[in-house]
Amino acid sequence: MIYLDHNATTPLDPAVLEAMLPYLREHHGNPSSVHAAGQAARRGIDRARRQVAELVGASESEVTFTSGGSEADNLALAGVMQAAVAASEPARRELIVSRIEHPAVLEHAAALEARGFVVRRLEVTAAGLVDPEALRALVCEQTALVSVMLANNDVGTLQPVAELASIAHARGARFHTDAVQAAGKVAVDMGALGVDLLSLSAHKIYGPKGVGALVLRRDVALEPQVRGGAQEMRRRAGTENVAGIVGFGAAAELARARLGEDAPRVAALRDRLEQLLAERIPSVTFHGDRQRRLGNTASCGFAGAAGEALVMNLDLGGYCVSVGSACASGKREASHVLQAMGVSDELALSTLRFSLGRQTSAADVEGVVEALVPVVARLREASARAGDRRAAS
Ligand SMILES: Cc1ncc(COP(=O)(O)O)c(C=O)c1O
Known part of the structure; x- marks a missing residue:
């Protein structure tokens, strides 16, 4: 079988599988436990957090592990929009997304719209690019968040994200980019892009399915969407998918090296x-x-x-x-x-x-x-x- 569908998913790299196996076989502890078994699992997560942060030029404390790219996108939109309504005066209730985002962004934007948020949609050119002038015309003092993907999954188009982010920031809006398809294929540097939030998924970079991350700057106010524990700095509750996260870290390190x-x-x-x-x-x-x-x-x-x-x-x-x-x-x-x-x-x-x-x-x-x-x-x-x-x- 010749597999030419790597934007759908990638095979697990054998080195990633090797890195995961001890966390499936031996290190079964809960990373929140203080005993040795728990701390062995915790160390695996800590290393992975460093590896994922390094892939995108972020710091470890900025990485929030999720169940994948879809959850990272959902968390970015819901988390920022809900926090913005609670924090800004007058409330910023507007969200801007491009028309070519992944359904994880588009469908969540529609759900927010149904709940009373204002959603504006950016057109793209015939080549699939967002025109920065189109964003400049749309963004305003009511905009809380702009979400434009770094690379498109269908056609591969790379958006001028650094320029778009600076336009959003000039109006005091936050900027999220879905970098799920870009990571591992082009260099991704959060600092150079100037984005506040960035989504990643492990299975697009030869890691396991069902794990991803939302990387966000420390000063971004985010309303958690999964509550019930102190994991992930209270941004996302639930006992961590330890082996998956370890695999994600190994895949991130490999992607950077290769x-x-x-x-x-x-x-x-x-x-x-x-x-x-x-x-x-x-x-x-x-x-x-x-x-x-x-x-x-x-x-x-x-x-x-x-x-x-x-x-x-x-x-x-x-x-x-x-x-x-x-x-x-x-x-x-x-x-x-x-x-x-x-x-x-x-x-x-x-x-x-x-x-x-x-x-x-x-x-x-x-x-x-x-x-x-x-x-x-x-x-x-x-x-x-x-x-x-x-x-x-
Ligand atoms: C651009 C983009 N964002 C998000 C996702 C969703 O990621 P996941 O499958 O990890 O939920 C995908 C997967 O196809 C994608 O291509």
């Missing part, structure tokens, strides 16, 4: 993939900004061939790729990201996302194109014939 080597190698393979697709398949469309994007992601439209059928046919040939984003799979809806970029629903539903990773080889890239060429031709022919029949009847 970035310089992995990123250019993977980007060269992705460029080769796009070149081969353009050469071998007529009328391929490439979505997303050509420069400002992740090096591992290719979002390609094959007009006239249904995306789901393409995925299933590639799967039969041993290749795992995705239609739109994994979180949207199961639903036959065009990706909201492509829609926001002005791509027609028809083309969006004929779009595949290839996301390459650490193990991807040149043979994998050549193989998937080889497998795709006859499938696209067959599906296009079938859909043209169906169109002819409709026209004749």
Whole structure:
């Protein structure tokens, strides 16, 4: 099986598994316990907190472990908006999000809206970028929080987050960025970005599923969403997922060490993939900004061939790729990201996302194109014939 769906999830790195095993087998203590068993688990969490902080240029006390990227996004939005209403006078009740955020942000924003908060949505350009001037026009004295992702999961576009954050700050608003897809693929430095809150997920960086973090500056007021204990500096109660957190730390350290080597190698393979697709398949469309994007992601439209059928046919040939984003799979809806970029629903539903990773080889890239060429031709022919029949009847 050739796996080209690393934006959906990544395989657990063997070194990460090794780091986790002692915390599944031996160190079973509760990290809140004062005895030796508890303290062994605590030390594992402390090390992981340092490793995760180092991945994003933050300090240890700024890392709050969560159950993943979705919870980190939810905590950022709910926590800041609720605290802002309680603390600011007059109350800041407005939240700004871009239209291409992950559903963890968009659906939580809609839920806040239903509860009386004001939500404003930023449009993106045809290349999938947020225009800083659009934010400047929207942000105001009532804005409590702006949330714009660092890298998009569907098309890989990298947003001008540093500039956006400084625009938000000029109006006294906080800035959150979802860096779930960016971490491990580009250098992420909270200081350079100037953001107040940043979401991460372990399973996108060759760590375990079900663990992530919200990294937040010490002066950010945050209303906890899970109460009932003093864990995570009272920002998120509950006995910690010790082995998961240890794995996240190991994955973060590995990601930092390997970035310089992995990123250019993977980007060269992705460029080769796009070149081969353009050469071998007529009328391929490439979505997303050509420069400002992740090096591992290719979002390609094959007009006239249904995306789901393409995925299933590639799967039969041993290749795992995705239609739109994994979180949207199961639903036959065009990706909201492509829609926001002005791509027609028809083309969006004929779009595949290839996301390459650490193990991807040149043979994998050549193989998937080889497998795709006859499938696209067959599906296009079938859909043209169906169109002819409709026209004749
Ligand atoms: C940009 C982005 N944010 C958040 C998430 C959610 O992360 P998790 O799966 O850890 O909840 C994902 C996962 O697809 C993502 O791509």
